[in-house]
Amino acid sequence: MKIDASKPLEYSTEENSNKIFGFWVFLGAEIALFATLFTVYLVMVNRFASGPSGPEIFEIGPVLYETFLLLSSSFTIGLAVHAMRHGYKKAMMVFIGITLLMGLAFAGIEVMEFLTYIHEGATLQTSGFLSSLFVLLGTHGAHVSFGLLWGGAILIQLWRQGINPATANKTFIFSLYWHFLDIVWIFIFSFVYLKGLM
Amino acid sequence: MDFERFKVHGEPLIYGAMISIALATIGIIIGLTYFKKWGYLWREWLTTVDHKRIGVMYILAALLMLFRGGVDAMMMRLQTAAPEMKFLDAQHYNEVFTTHGLIMILFMAMPFIIGLMNVIVPLQIGARDVAFPRLNAVSFWLFFFGAMLLNISFVIGGSPDAGWSAYFPLASLEFSPTVGNNYYSLALQISGIGTLLTGVNFIVTILKMRAPGMKLMKMPMFIWSALLTNVIIVFAFPVLTVALALMMFDRLFGSQFFTMSNGGMDMLWANLFWVWGHPEVYIVILPAFGIYSEIIATFSKKNLYGYTSMVFSMVIISLLSFLVWAHHFYTMGQGAMVNGFFSITTMAIAVPTGVKIFNWLFTLRKGRITFTTPMLYTLAFIPIFTIGGVTGVMLAMASADYQYHNTMFLVAHFHYVLIPGAVFAVIAGFHYWFPKVFGFRLNDRLGRHAFWWIAISFNVTFFPLFLLGLMGMTRRTYTYSAETGFGPLNSLSFVGAVGLCIGFVILVYNIYWSTRYMPKDTNGDPWDGRTLEWATNSPIPAYNFAIVPKVQTRDAFWTSKVDNIPLFEEKITKIHMPSNTGKPFIMGVIFFIFGFSMVFSLWIPAILAAVGIVIVMATMSFDRDHGFYISAEEVIATEKKLRGETV
Numbered sequence: 001m002k003i004d005a006s007k008p009l010e011y012s013t014e015e016n017s018n019k020i021f022g023f024w025v026f027l028g029a030e031i032a033l034f035a036t037l038f039t040v041y042l043v044m045v046n047r048f049a050s051g052p053s054g055p056e057i058f059e060i061g062p063v064l065y066e067t068f069l070l071l072s073s074s075f076t077i078g079l080a081v082h083a084m085r086h087g088y089k090k091a092m093m094v095f096i097g098i099t100l101l102m103g104l105a106f107a108g109i110e111v112m113e114f115l116t117y118i119h120e121g122a123t124l125q126t127s128g129f130l131s132s133l134f135v136l137l138g139t140h141g142a143h144v145s146f147g148l149l150w151g152g153a154i155l156i157q158l159w160r161q162g163i164n165p166a167t168a169n170k171t172f173i174f175s176l177y178w179h180f181l182d183i184v185w186i187f188i189f190s191f192v193y194l195k196g197l198m
Numbered sequence: 199m200d201f202e203r204f205k206v207h208g209e210p211l212i213y214g215a216m217i218s219i220a221l222a223t224i225g226i227i228i229g230l231t232y233f234k235k236w237g238y239l240w241r242e243w244l245t246t247v248d249h250k251r252i253g254v255m256y257i258l259a260a261l262l263m264l265f266r267g268g269v270d271a272m273m274m275r276l277q278t279a280a281p282e283m284k285f286l287d288a289q290h291y292n293e294v295f296t297t298h299g300l301i302m303i304l305f306m307a308m309p310f311i312i313g314l315m316n317v318i319v320p321l322q323i324g325a326r327d328v329a330f331p332r333l334n335a336v337s338f339w340l341f342f343f344g345a346m347l348l349n350i351s352f353v354i355g356g357s358p359d360a361g362w363s364a365y366f367p368l369a370s371l372e373f374s375p376t377v378g379n380n381y382y383s384l385a386l387q388i389s390g391i392g393t394l395l396t397g398v399n400f401i402v403t404i405l406k407m408r409a410p411g412m413k414l415m416k417m418p419m420f421i422w423s424a425l426l427t428n429v430i431i432v433f434a435f436p437v438l439t440v441a442l443a444l445m446m447f448d449r450l451f452g453s454q455f456f457t458m459s460n461g462g463m464d465m466l467w468a469n470l471f472w473v474w475g476h477p478e479v480y481i482v483i484l485p486a487f488g489i490y491s492e493i494i495a496t497f498s499k500k501n502l503y504g505y506t507s508m509v510f511s512m513v514i515i516s517l518l519s520f521l522v523w524a525h526h527f528y529t530m531g532q533g534a535m536v537n538g539f540f541s542i543t544t545m546a547i548a549v550p551t552g553v554k555i556f557n558w559l560f561t562l563r564k565g566r567i568t569f570t571t572p573m574l575y576t577l578a579f580i581p582i583f584t585i586g587g588v589t590g591v592m593l594a595m596a597s598a599d600y601q602y603h604n605t606m607f608l609v610a611h612f613h614y615v616l617i618p619g620a621v622f623a624v625i626a627g628f629h630y631w632f633p634k635v636f637g638f639r640l641n642d643r644l645g646r647h648a649f650w651w652i653a654i655s656f657n658v659t660f661f662p663l664f665l666l667g668l669m670g671m672t673r674r675t676y677t678y679s680a681e682t683g684f685g686p687l688n689s690l691s692f693v694g695a696v697g698l699c700i701g702f703v704i705l706v707y708n709i710y711w712s713t714r715y716m717p718k719d720t721n722g723d724p725w726d727g728r729t730l731e732w733a734t735n736s737p738i739p740a741y742n743f744a745i746v747p748k749v750q751t752r753d754a755f756w757t758s759k760v761d762n763i764p765l766f767e768e769k770i771t772k773i774h775m776p777s778n779t780g781k782p783f784i785m786g787v788i789f790f791i792f793g794f795s796m797v798f799s800l801w802i803p804a805i806l807a808a809v810g811i812v813i814v815m816a817t818m819s820f821d822r823d824h825g826f827y828i829s830a831e832e833v834i835a836t837e838k839k840l841r842g843e844t845v
Contacts, residue, residue: 014406018329022402025432029394033436036473040440040455040466047461049454124453128461131453135444149812153819161822170819 003165008085010172012165023173027180034184037136038191044132045196051127054196057117063193066109067185070144073102074182077175084171089163093155096171099178100151103144110141133192140188143181150174203377203798204354209290211273216353245778247331249316250635250738252338256313257628259342261706263305266349268702270298272695275659279692281680291676292359293378297352299362304386305345307482307616310624312341312396315424315485317635318627319400321731321738322418324409324747329402331776332818337392337399339786344389347793351381355797358382361674363471363526364445366456366464371449377797383446384793390438397431400424409730411749415509418729418753419495419502422509423488426516427481433520434477441470450799465530472523480519482616484512486623487554490576493630494558496725497573498565501753504557511550518547528596529603537596544594551587555580570725571645575626578653579618586614589664604674607667613660625652625705633724637737638716644708648701655697662687662694720842728756733765735840741773744833770833776825785814 003012011017045054080095114134117123124134154170161167206212230236243251273294277286286294316334320327328334351357358378360369369379404425408417417425445467447453454462495502502508524532524540558580567573589611593602602608633639671684678684723732733755734743745766751757758765792807794800 018402018406021406022329022398025398025401029398029432029436032433033439036437036440036470040444040470043463043466044455044461047463049459049461051460124447124451126454126460128454128457128463131444131447131455131462135447135453149816150819153816157820166822 009163009165009168010084011169016165016169019169020173020176023176027176030180034139034187037132037139038187041132041136041192044128046129047127048129049127051130052120052122053129054133054192057120057122058193058196059113059116060193060197062109062113063189066106066113067189069102069106069109070182070185073099073106074179076102077178081172081175084163084168087163089158092163092171093158096151096155096158100148100155103148103151103178107141107144107148110137110144114138136192137188140181140184143184147174147178147181150177206353206356209287211286211290212353219353240780241778244783245335245780247327247335247776247778248740249320249328249331249334252334253313253316253318254635255338256309256316256341259345260306260310260313260624263301263309263345264702267298267301267306268699270294270301272699274298275688275692275695277676278678278688280689281678281682281685283677286676288676289359292361292674293352293357295674296358296361296364296378297348300348300358300382300386301345303362303478303482303616304389305341305348307620307624308393309341309345310628311427311482311485311620312393314489314624314627314631315400315427318631318731319403319421319424320407321634321734321742322421322729323404323407323412324730324743324749325403325407326742326746326773327776328399329407330399332779332782333395333399335779335782336785337396339782340392340395340789341389343786343790344385344387344392344793347388347790347797348381348385350794351378351385351797355381363475364467365471366445366448366467367458369445369467370456372457379445380449380797383442383449384796387439387442387446388789388793390435390442393431394435394439397428397435400428401432404428409747409749412754415506416749416752416754418488419491419505419508420485420488420729423484423486423491423512426512427484430477430481430484430516430519434474434481437470438474438478441467441474444470446796450796465527468527468530469523472526473520475526476523477516477519479616480515482620484515486620487512489623489627489630490558490579492729493572493576493626494561495753496630496727497568497570497576498562499726500561500565501728501756502557503560503563504553505752507553508557511553514550515547518543518550522547525594525596525599528599534596541594541596545591548587548591548594555584570629571640571642571649572626572630574646574649574653575622575629578649579622579626582614582618582622582653582657586611586616586618590615602667604672605667606663606671606673609673610660610663610667613663617656617660622652630725631731633719634722634731634736634738636713638712638718639724640708640712641716644704644711648704648708651697651701651704655694655701658694659691659698660694662691666691722840723755728753730755730765733758735837737840739833739836739840741775741828741833744770744773744837770830770837772827772829773833774825774827777823779818779821779823781814781818781821785811788814 005012007017011020048054076095077099080092080099083091083095114137117130122130124131151174154167154174157170158167230239243255246252273286274291277283277291316328355377358364358369358381359376360374360379364379364382367373369382404417404421444453444455448455448457454460456462456464456467458464491502491508521543522540524536525544528537528540569577589607593599593608593611629640629645666684666687669684671678671682719736722734722736724736725732730747730749733747743766745768747754747765748767749765750763754765757763788807788810792804792811795804795807
């Protein structure tokens with residue numbers, strides 16, 4: 001395998017740089033996916049029938065915690081990639097670990113939020129609005145949960161193999177994924193919660 | 199557990215299908231065991247990551263599905279051949295036209311085209327494989343097991359029966375209570391994920407792995423068409439993913455997306471479906487345009503006329519393909535402004551398509567044309583497709599469409615576009631590239647026989663449907679009375695369908711005959727080709743090119759022959775190859791189990807299968823397999839052997 005030392009480790013082989021480009025293309029597909037879900041949500045937002053509407057169920061408290069956790073985790077995954085570029089394996093693993101813990105807390109709060117809604121009688125089956133809300137938030141939450149498993153697998157590989165072109169490449173791609181989920185959350189925060197609370 | 203749900207009752211035809219599926223399965227198992235081919239099958243095919251073998255498997259699966267979809271078509275034509283036929287009942291007819299549409303579009307045309315792209319794209323750009331060979335295997339097995347899932351619906355639980363577009367509220371649990379539309383949402387979802395991954399894979403392959411010197415505007419036209427197709431796939435398929443997921447939630451978990459009450463909106467389905475569905479049409483048509491461009495240039499012995507305008511017209515078609523979806527439901531009440539907008543965008547597509555037609559005609563002009571089988575299909579495509587296109591413009595006019603909507607006129611129109619557009623193209627491409635993959639040509643005389651049967655019978659089958667549509671016969675009608683006067687034209691159409699069958703039988707017989715009797719090609723360039731795939735040996739060695747070619751012009755191989763520009767200048771060195779892996783196949787199997795369990799709401803197996811999928815993905819991530827090398831000596835020996843020299 002040819003390693004080009006002039007490039008960062010995660011780009012250093014042809015396979016690595018193809019994988020990163022391929023992941024960008026995949027993120028393009030993910031944008032199309034979430035764009036469709038947002039469209040469905042915006043079509044459905046006022047179709048709450050006899051069920052509760054957004055302002056009746058949304059609570060700003062947990063949402064702010066979720067936002068704080070996810071935005072901070074985007075910062076820590078950035079620090080992990082920074083540490084990787086300097087070759088600090090331990091710092092890198094710590095930052096990925098913190099990212100995953102914050103992701104876990106985010107997912108936990110989201111589950112609590114869902115349980116609260118269901119407890120209040122706002123379920124997936126209640127109305128078109130709630131169906132689209134649960135599926136939009138759930139798709140994002142499922143992505144975060146999948147990211148936890150993925151990030152965990154990368155941590156184990158880092159621990160076993162250290163920083164090499166393969167693990168560096170995986171970490172970098174994972175960081176792209178994590179930032180992307182963060183951006184999607186910003187849209188959810190703005191167009192679902194803030195708009196719903198106004 | 200309630201086993202009644204799994205049974206399909208009543209129809210002797212379905213019992214016949216069950217028995218034939220069981221017999222075929224037993225036959226395959228006995229055959230493989232008797233000839234001791236299990237190991238061969240596993241090592242050479244099921245675990246392969248070689249783009250050529252994956253391409254061949256795609257095409258084999260597509261031919262199988264062509265047979266299945268063809269049988270469906272014959273059953274429909276027979277049922278409507280005369281007034282008051284008693285061959286199928288209404289329910290069975292509904293299932294047959296639904297699966298015919300799904301199978302022909304998603305499990306025949308698409309995989310056939312993706313198969314040809316798999317075989318040809320890396321060769322035409324001078325690469326050794328696609329960018330992600332293992333992902334390519336994952337794509338194939340997801341497609342394959344998605345197709346299998348849809349096919350078993352016929353004998354286990356019942357097929358989808360709400361049309362291939364599965365409009366709500368008809369496709370909802372309330373009005374379609376069988377598991378048929380559960381199969382629809384899960385089978386399409388699984389194969390759709392495979393297709394999306396193919397899209398990502400080929401975009402990276404084409405943009406990053408071209409031979410040195412091959413600038414974007416020096417790529418063969420088929421590569422341009424493949425690139426744009428895959429861009430459409432990446433942006434259109436996520437919409438289908440969402441639509442199918444919402445459908446699944448509605449049917450399995452009682453959500454309210456497309457319901458008639460509680461704030462649901464049935465038209466949302468129609469919009470989402472066609473936002474994917476119309477680009478889907480161009481996903482199967484654009485590569486066909488690419489195939490025709492290659493064939494016309496090769497057999498006219500001229501370079502393609504208007505290369506740049508060809509590229510730009512395809513770019514414009516790709517963009518417009520996302521802006522026309524509402525023309526599928528002008529009559530559903532969205533108002534004059536919206537209909538006007540979609541009417542104009544739809545008619546606008548005729549402009550770049552017309553540019554392409556004229557470019558092909560100008561390429562033919564003053565060319566030295568040889569009438570080989572692939573060229574015959576191409577020449578037949580131009581006028582027949584134009585009829586399809588012109589009737590398309592008729593349908594595009596929203597006010598006139600109120601007359602044509604949901605009549606046989608529409609059915610005739612889209613068969614006039616899709617059969618010459620996609621089916622003729624894949625058959626032409628199949629004949630054209632067959633010698634590259636297998637090292638011998640298909641017999642031209644048999645090929646021409648099949649062509650004339652298919653081309654003439656096609657028109658006999660579908661032209662009467664235009665007239666029937668104008669007479670007022672609606673589509674998806676399973677029977678009609680003699681007083682309607684629809685009988686004679688429908689009978690004529692049935693005669694044409696029989697002719698099409700004969701054509702396809704000759705085509706398949708030709709494959710058998712040629713395998714036995716056709717002489718081997720030794721120079722790898724049977725048609726005097728223009729592009730890089732003809733510069734390597736036939737059949738293609740595992741590494742594609744012993745030396746990576748250096749490209750200076752369009753039609754690089756042609757100019758290297760005519761102007762003596764050397765393509766291969768470097769020395770043969772060792773070649774890196776990816777190793778085979780069984781994990782994509784295993785993942786496909788688990789996806790199949792997952793889909794089947796979800797269809798029947800068997801939650802525990804579904805959860806176990808979902809966990810299994812995650813575990814297989816994790817083991818793939820933990821693999822530290824860096825492939826292997828083929829030594830320079832071995833490459834030299836293989837090259838000599840393929841050229842027929844003694845080692």
